[in-house]
Each structure stands twice: as C-alpha cells, then as structure tokens.
Amino acid sequence: MAAPGGRAPAGTKRFISGVVEGFYGRPWTMEQRTELFEREQKWGLNTYLYAPKDDYKHRMYWRDLYTAEEAGQLIALISAAERHDVEFVYAISPGLDITFSNPKEVAALKRKLDQVRQFGCRSFSLLFDDIATEMCAADKRAFSSFAHAQVAVTNAVYRHLGEPETFLFCPTDYCAAFCTPNVSQSSYLHTVGEKLLPGIDVLWTGEAALTQDLTQPQHRSQRFRFITQATSSFFCLSYLCCPGPKVVSHKISVESIEEVSSVLKRAPVIWDNIHANDYDPQRIFMGPFKDRPTELIPKLGGVLTNPNCEFYPNFVAIHTLATWCKASADGSKSNVERGDEEQDPGYSPQRALSLALTDWLQEFLSTDQPGASLQKERSDDTGGSSYVPGLEENPLYTAEPLTLDDLRLLTDLFHLPYEHGPTAGTMLQELDWLKRHSWAAAAETDTTAEWRCRAQQFDAMCEAVVQMFNRLSNAPNRSILYDLYDYICDIKSGVGLAQAYVKTLGGESGPSAQRMNDDPEPWGFRGGLSGEIQRMLPCHGNRDLFRHPPMTVVYSIRQYSTKDKLEVLRIFREMQSVGEGKAPPMPQPPLLCDCLAAGEISPSPQCALVLEDDIGMCGYALALTDAKPAATKIQRAVSASVFKDFPSLVTIQVLPRVTDPSPAKRMIGQLLSSIRSSGSRGVFCELRRDDRRMCDFYTKLGSFKPTQIAGLPKDIIAMGTSL
Template sequence: MSEPGGRAPAGRKRFISGVVEGFYGRPWTMEQRTELFVREQKWGLNTYLYAPKDDYKHRMYWRDLYTAEEAGQLIALISAAEQHDVEFVYAISPGLDITFSNPKEVAALKRKLDQVRQFGCRSFSLLFDDIATEMCPADKRAFSSFAHAQVAVTNAVYQHLGDPETFLFCPTDYCAAFCTPNVSQSSYLHTVGEKLLPRIDVLWTGPKVVSHKISVESIEEVSTVLKRAPIIWDNIHANDYDPQRIFMGPFKDRPTELIPKLGGVLTNPNCEFYPNFVAIHTLATWCKATADGSKSNVEMGDEEQGPGYSPQRALTLALTDWLQEFLTTDQPGGRCRPPACLQKERPDDMGGSSYVPGLEENPLYTAEPLTLDDLRLLSDLFHLPYQHGPTARTMLQELDWLKKHRWAAAAETHATAEWRSKAQQFDAMCEAVVQMFNRLSNAPNRSILYDLYNYICDIKSGVGLARAYVKTLGGQSGPSAQPMNDDPEPWGFRGGLSGEFQRMLPCHGNRDLFRHPPTTAVYSIRQYSTMDMLEVHRIFREMQSVGEVKAPPTTQPPLLCDCLAAGEISPSPGCALVLEDDIGMCGYALALTDAKPAATKIQRAVSESVFTDFPSLVTVQVLPRVTDPSPARRMIGQLLSSIRRSGSRGVFCELRQEDQRMCDFYTKLGSFKPTQIAGLPQDIVAMGTSL
C-alpha cells in the first residue's frame, strides 16, 4: 500500500484520502470547492468525491444531462482539482428509481457518465445508499437478489468506462448496523464481495451510519466478506441530521493501525463549508501518521507523548492555522487589518479627525482580538457527536452540582461558601463564552463567522439562561437574572415545534451525552397480565421483608393497595403496568377505576365523600435496585392517563409512613396531596389528585 496522500508504486493503488461532499442540504459553491482543493493540496490530501445529495442531477434526476452552463462549471471544477493534484471523483446515485433490468436505464446511466467523462473526469462512483431495498417485479424476474442487480449494473458501467483506476461502489448496507443478521453472515455483502469486479472499491461507514469508534477487528471482518479493503466514508463530522449541532472536534477514535487495512478515508463533514477546517485538517494529520507511531511525517510538537497521532495535538495544530484565517479579511478587495482595538485612528462619520470621547462620555467600543483559547472553547462547545469537549463537560457538571445543592445557597453554613465559590466559577465560564462570542463576531473573516453565527448565537443564549438561573438560586436579581416564568419571552425556550414534540416524549433526554440522573440500565414498561400476578406479589412481599413496607397487624383493617398488590383484588382492565430491567420484573403500577366495590368486598369502611372526589385507587412499587426515579414516573403518568380516559375525576393512594421512598415519590410528583380518610390507622397516609 502506498503512503497516505502520496503516489502509489507501479501497479498498486494509492491510499485515497480527502473529502466527500455527500451530505443532505445546500451543496457547496464552486468557489468553496476550489478553495477546498487548495487546502487538500496544502495538507497532503488527494481526493474529492462529488456526491451532494441535493444536487438534483446527481440523485433525483440522474438521467438528465447537464446543460451547457452546468457543463462549464463542472469542467472548471475538474480542471481546478487537477491543477491542485486532487483526484476528482464524480458520483451518481440512481438507486431511487432505476430499473436494473431495463437496458434503456443502463444506457441512460452510461450516457450520463460519458458526458462527465468528456468534461475531463477519469474517476467515478456509483452510490446505492439510503434507498428502498424492495425490487420492482421486472427486477425480481431478472435478478436473484438486490445485491446481484446492483453488482451487475456496476460491473457493466465500470467496464463501459474502460476500467478506470478509481471506481467506488457504495452498497445499500453500508454499515454493520444495516447488515442482516450481521456482517459475517450478510448474504448481501457476500454477493458484493464475490461478484463485484475486484478493482472496484467499496465504501463503508463502520459499525454505524455515524460511527463512534472504528476498530481494526471490525475492518478485518468486513474486508474478509468484501474480499477487498474498504474505503471509509466517515460521517464523524456530518451534521445534516440535526440543525442545532455542528462538529469542530478532532478526527479521533480511529486508530492509525487502520491505515494499512484500508483503501482510504474520506470525511463527509458539516454542511457548512468554513467550519470544516478542523475536520479536514485533523484528518490530514491522521493520514500522515504511521500505524506503529515509529515514524511520522507530521511534527506534533509534544515529544513526551511520542511522535504518533494525538487528537488533542492535531486539534491544536488545526486551530492554530485556523486562527490566521479568522484574522484575515475576506471582503472583496480587502486586506488583512488589525482588530479595532489595535487601530490607532478611528475617523468619525463626518470624516476628518478621529473622535475622542470626553471624560464623562462613554468610551469607544473596541473589539478584543480573537485568541487561540477562544477557538479551543469553540471546539469544546461544538465537539463531536458522541462527546462534549472538556470545558463543556465541566460546565454541565458544575451546573448539575449547583442544582442538586441549591439548598446550600441560603443555608449560611460552610456549604454556602462552597456553593457560592462554585457559582462564581460557573459564572466565569459563562462569561468566557460571551467574550468568545463577542470576539468571533468582530473577526475580520466574515464568511467563517456567517457559517458559525446561528450556532454561537444559540449557545450564547443557552449559556445565558443557565447563568441567570444560577444567579437566581444565589439570591441575585435584576434583568440579567430573570428566572423562567409562566410567560417567557420567545428566546427563553428552545426548539420550536421540534422541541415541543421531544419534550412530550417519555424517552426525551435519555440519550443525552450528559445524563442526569446517570442511566446505567434500560427499563421497559408493558401491560400487566394475569401471568404477572405471582411476580407482583413477590415484589410486594420482598419490600415487606426488607423493611420498606411493614406488614399490617392483624387487628388493623387491610389496605386496598395491599389487597390489590397481593392479588386479592384484580386491577381494572387496561389499568395495570409492570416495569422490567435486564434482570426481570422490578416494579408495578396497578389501579382500580372504581374502588368502592373493592372496599365493600374487603369490608373497608370509607366515607362516601372520598369516593366522590377520588373514585379511583392506584398503587405503585419498585425494587430498591431501581435508583432512577424516571421509570416509575413514566409508569404512573401512563396509568393516570388510562384512568382519566375511563371518566374518573380523581385518584387516591394509601401509604404506610415507613415506606418513606414511595411517600417521597408521590410528594415529588407535585400533583398528589395529603387527603383525610376516616378510619385509617395512624401510621397510614392517604394522598389524592384530581384528574
């Protein structure tokens, strides 16, 4: 295998390294692509794959030939790539509606690629990603499988083009998560490996569409099936799936031991062109590193860690270079100038001499120059899909601590001093974000700023809300520390309709990178069946045996809740749920929509007024191993919804005072309030809520 980014020895392919423009959304401009070629040449990358999903003649209208104007643009682009020693690979994506068995369709595909070949392009790619896998009836008669259909057309096109040196194929099952049942047993991948001509390369995204880590073992496995080393189409910096996220962390979690195992790596980065500086720069640094770390073509500047690839050192190199671009004006006919604070003169609007404010007047506003620390903070705030940067994690941890210990803010104890110290530290970090925003907003290079502005404005606003909340907890007031109220300004809540939907879903937040409370188990809630009666009874008895719920003396009247959990009374249809984790059943929530007949059955005297206001009964219990209260909250929420649909106007529960955990649970729900029920023993608490 050749050195990454270098020329291949005779008869052997070179390692493909570079950028794929393969995201959904507005494609890059011709000027931006030309600028990309300059960067690739400077940093040692060698390939650009043209595959913008929303270029309609690349995908949706793939049969249509390019107009004379479009042809002129592509010819200029291919020429620019060649001038900068970048291999231009033209990709076409016909899989949305091609009929593989129709010779006219295959001829249309060949005709389109012949046109692009006339533009000077010599490298091509056929993409069959993100399409339906069901074949039309005509294709089902002609091919034994979807893979056979794709391979037959790909081989025919490859040979028609004269067996080009670079020809890439993107399978429909392009990651391990899509393979049925798995990579090694995938009939689709085995067909591709066996039938696809050997000099056609296969694109692969790793374990997932957006892979957190790509291991050597996983690549060896897929290479065995495909009978060739794959080329990684890396979505680690892609952001087209979330309009609120952008990624400026380093290329990482891909060991350099992968390099000799791969045919190449292409990054499919952020939709916004200019913020991709870090993604592409750090990929280039990674490609220059050797697998064993014994030699490297890049100086990382940290001998204590050795000369191999280090994501943090690569990030520092990228941010150092990027800072120079921020400080260079991009205005037509402009020139590099120092920030406003370094300029000695500032003419006023009337022309002539500089304006100098008086002693009692406002001083002139001067913008601080952007610093490397500002860009480090920017990268930390917008890091990677699976990881916040160090500063962002610290801010989340500090805010979490301040919320948990908010009682200490006014306790006037040693804890108060610790709380206020941490609050000051958090405020300082928030202020750093604000100052970073101000300096970015005044950087001379406006093109970079405009690509970033929506993101940095959003994070500044979010940090501002958190900062105001902490100030309010600390007893500070004023316009800068207004807590959220029942009638907030539009900038005080996030997400629009998408945010509304997410907040209504019970699982919202359980996949956040910063989890509170930390989730170490996966819980599922399902409907109760009569087969669950023994397990529910076991949980009830187990809670009694560990002292959570004391068994009532025989002289006391039985509780309706106990009779329901013990199976003496059956729950109402559709009003019973059980909670399960990876060990088994760990909780239950049972209800009676009409509790009065049950009270009569066990001869419990309950006043008529109670059943008027709270005709329904509920009981909830979870085992101590369930440390996360959210599953129980979801259970009671679903149960109350079912009871409400039955027409009930209220629900009550009975609890023993010794069961402090469940007493706290109902209290923290906020809706259940203590209620008086005549005849209850002194150690019994009744709580009710209106529906």
C-alpha cells in the same frame, strides 16, 4: 499500498484521502470547493468525491444531462481540482428508481457518465445507499438477488468507462447494522465481494450497532419509508445516508475492518461521518478526527470525511484528518506529540487539534472583505481625517482580538457526536451538581460554602463563553462567522439561561438573573413545534452525551394513610439532620408542626398528602384544621386572636433530591384547597430562621406573609395566609 497523499508509484493504488461532499442540504458553492482543493493540496490530501444529495442531477434526476451552463461549472471545478493535484471523483446515485434489467436505463447511466467524462473527469463512483431493497418484477426475473443486479450494472459501467483507476461502489448494506444477519454471514456482501470486479473499491463507514431501531434489518421496510418521506425535506438524516457497522461510528477497530475486508475481498474505503451534522440542525462538530487507530492505514483503501454541511467550520475536521493520514502505525513518520493518556503511537488527537486551531486562528484574523478594518474610523466635516474623541466623549470601540483559547473553547462546546469537549463536560457536571444541591444555597450548612464557590466557578465559565462569542462576532473573517453564528448565538443563549438559573438558586436577583416564570420571553425557552414536542415527551434527552443527564422525573401526589407514618417520620428526621456535622450546642425549641410530622398528633382527615418519585416517598404536606391541640401538646401559649385569623396549621417537607419546586407547589396548593373546604379562614406555619430553604419556599409562594405571634421563641418565625 502507497502511503497516504501524493501520487502512487507505478502499478500501485495510492491511498485515497480527502473529502466527500455527500450530505443532505444546500451544496457548497463552486468557490468553496475550489478553496477546499487548495487546502487539500496544502495539507497533503488527494481526493474529492462529488456526491451532494441535493444536486438533482446527481440523485433524483440522474438521467438528465447537464445544461451548457452547468457543464461549464463542472468543467471549471474539475480543472481546479486537477491544478491542485486533487482527484475529482464524480458520483451518481441512480438507485431510487433505476430498473437494473432495462438496457435503456443502463444506457442512460452510461450516457450521463460519458458526458461528465467529456468534462475532463477520470474517476467515478456509483452509490446505492438509502434505496428500497425490494426489486421490481422485471428485475426479479432477470437477477437472482438485489446484490447481483447492482453488481452487474456497476461492472458494466466500469468496463464501459475503460476501468478507471479510481472507481468507488457504495453498497446498500453499507454498515454492519444493515447486514443480515451480520457482516460475515451477509449474502449481500458476499455477492459484492465475489462478483464485483477487483479494480472497484467499496465504501464503508465503521463499527458498532446503531441505536436507532429503524436501522435494524427487521425494520428495513420501515427505514425506507422513513427515508423516502424525509428526502423531500432539508433535514433528512445523514446517519441513514452513508456506508459501516455504525453509520456515524464512534470508534473503528482494526478487527472490524479485517472482517469486512475478508468478506469484500478488498480493503474498504471509509466514508467517515464522524463530523456530519445534517441529521440535527442544532449541532455542529469541530472536534478532532479521533478513535481511528493509525494501524488502520495499511488495511484501508482510503478515508474520506463527510463533514458538516457548513463549509468553513470544517477546517478542524479536514486539517486533523490530514494529520492522521500522515501518520504511520509505528509513529515513525509522525511529527505529532502524543499525550500520556493516548495510546496510538502515531497520532495524538489533542495535538492535532492544537495544530489545526493555530492555523485556523490565522484565517479568523484575516479579513475576507476588502477595506474592512477592526478599527472604526470616522471622518470629520472638514476633510476625512480619522475621528478622535474628546476628553469627555465616549472612546472609540475597539474589538478585542480572537484568541487561541477562544477557539479551544469553541471546539469544546461543539466537539464530536459521542463526546463533549473537556470544558463543556465540566459545565454540565457543575450545573447538575449545583441543581441537585440547590438546597445548600438556602441553608447554612457545611455544603453551603462549597456550593457558593462552585457557583462562582460556573459563573466564570459562562462568562468565558459570552466573551468568546463577543470576540468571535468581531473577527474580521465574516464568512467563517456567518457559518457559525446560529450555533454560537444558540449556545450563548443557553449558557446565559443556565447562568441566570444558578444565580436565582443562590438568591440573587436583578436583570442578570431573570427568574424562570410561567410567561417567559420567546428567547427564554426552546421554541417551535420541536420544542413543544420535546417538553411533552417523558424522559426526553435520555440519549444525551452527558453521562448522567437530568431526566424528566415523574412525581405522584396521593393521600396520606397511617401506613405512611414511618416514612414521614424518616423524612422529618433526615431533614432535621441535613447539614449537621455534629449535635447542636443546645436543645432547640420545638415547632408546633414537629408533633404533626413526628406522628405524635395525626393530621386532619383529607388534609395530608405525600409525594412519591420512582425511588419512593420523597416529601409530605400535613395539616391540622384546628391548631390548638398542637399548641397544647408542646405547651405553647398562643393568643386567641391568632387562632381566629389562622386557625389551621400546615407543614411541608421534600427531600433534597427533589430539585424541581413544582411538585411541592402543587402539593401545598391541593392541601390549602382541602383546608379551605373544611371551613377554615386561614392557615399558618412555623419555621426556624436558619432554615433558608423552607423560608425561601414559603416566600416564593407569594401568599404566605410573616405573622406576629406573641411569645414566639426568637429563632422561630411564623408565616400565614388567609383562605
């Protein structure tokens, strides 16, 4: 097998390396494809597979010949590929409705490819992905299996075209998850391997079982129904569109390729969807080509990447693939340094990413608009000279130039389907920690200093994202920016909301830390029907890449019973010890509610609630409609006027693992309603001044206000509300 890139020696096939335009959505323009050919030639790639799903005459109307205008465009495109030493492979997808046994259908297919051959194309591909596996009655009479039907037509077309040097076949079972029962025992693949002519290459995608149930063999008919509904829409899932054990493979092992090669009786050509994004309009992937060991190179017929729908953000995907293709299994030809954590001697994804970003930065900084300039100029009234502001006037706005660190951050935020970049992962971990330990922000504990320090570090990371956005928005190359803008605007908004949320947890306020409320601005939440549906689903997001994704916890509130006494006491004592590294220097005066939570006095009937999550009891809310017994219990002198205005006593507590304030608010709301029903006109609570967490909770309720009670110990405050 020839080395990747360049022309193969006589009598051998060259390693196919390059790009397949095979996604659903708006196809690339002719100008973008020509630019792609220039890049491929510069970086040592050699192939372009033309297979845009939304080119009607490639798939849906495959029988129709191209018009004169369309023919002119394809001729120019094929010529451009030839000028840049890139092999143009024309693909056609007749599988949606072809009758394999009808000679007129086969003739129409040959006629269509003959037309493209007249345009100067010499390489072709037949794709049978994403189609119904049930043959029509006529085909069932003519062929013993679906595989036999496809192979017969493919061989006939291949011979008709003169057995071109490059001819690719995409099977319907293009990944292991679609093979029944598996790759080694698949009758479909065995038929392809045995009957397909040896000069035809087979496309494949990778390895591992898909997580989507629709891709399992037992759901094949359901999968097809889904596809046929989705293909009429822009957002048909690309992980259902191309060939391997996994359609979007995390890793591809040598063993999996050896297995499929044995069945197909030839080395497969990988159609790699690692950077494809047409299955999710909110995601884009700019991480390096990785998790494909260079040991694969001599065992493959080639690798084609099917990248993001947006053309310009594919710079890293294609650049790093080219670096990988230049490597050899022993690393002797690799000029890429390897990190200590990387095992492949021939290729380092991080080093390849650095090389790609260094080159990409130059494209960002080169203007794509004639006459554009970073420096704003204004003409005065007298003759067009540059405007110079006066001493007391605003200085001219000068955009800060984009940096390599900005691009590293960008690719960290939009990395790969199975992993976030290092910075993005750290941000998620820090936000999760800050949220889970938010109680420490409101209470002076040993954890408080750590919380504030980490909150500042998180704030700095958020600011770096904002600054990256600003510099990227001012980059001279607007074509790249416009492909990226929706994504970077979305991440800037999300990071800004997280930044404001953390500041709110820390007690800050103001425009920079807008509170989450019941009536947010439209930009403050994920909108549209998709957002509404997600918020209604339990545990949505459990497929997120974050190792411990915040889940939607289901809380239940129920009436307290005597059997809950010990659990309430446990929570009471646990919350007393939160943040205490040692015993307090002196005994603290008791609160009226202490005897209630400790079980020394029972709560009033129908005035006690407990909160539970999937682990167990995590909070309580208890009340006495008549607080006098509690005052008598701890020998607290309380004036009659206080009991007249606030005759009832309430206490509430939740464990730190309850980071959502909503359950506690609902619990206190239900409790106050029960107290009101008993005839009480008001309720009060006692809190320690250093318990910032509970003081903040009652304050944010809005209805509880500080209440003066004579003789109250100085470190205790009282808050009350009328009912």
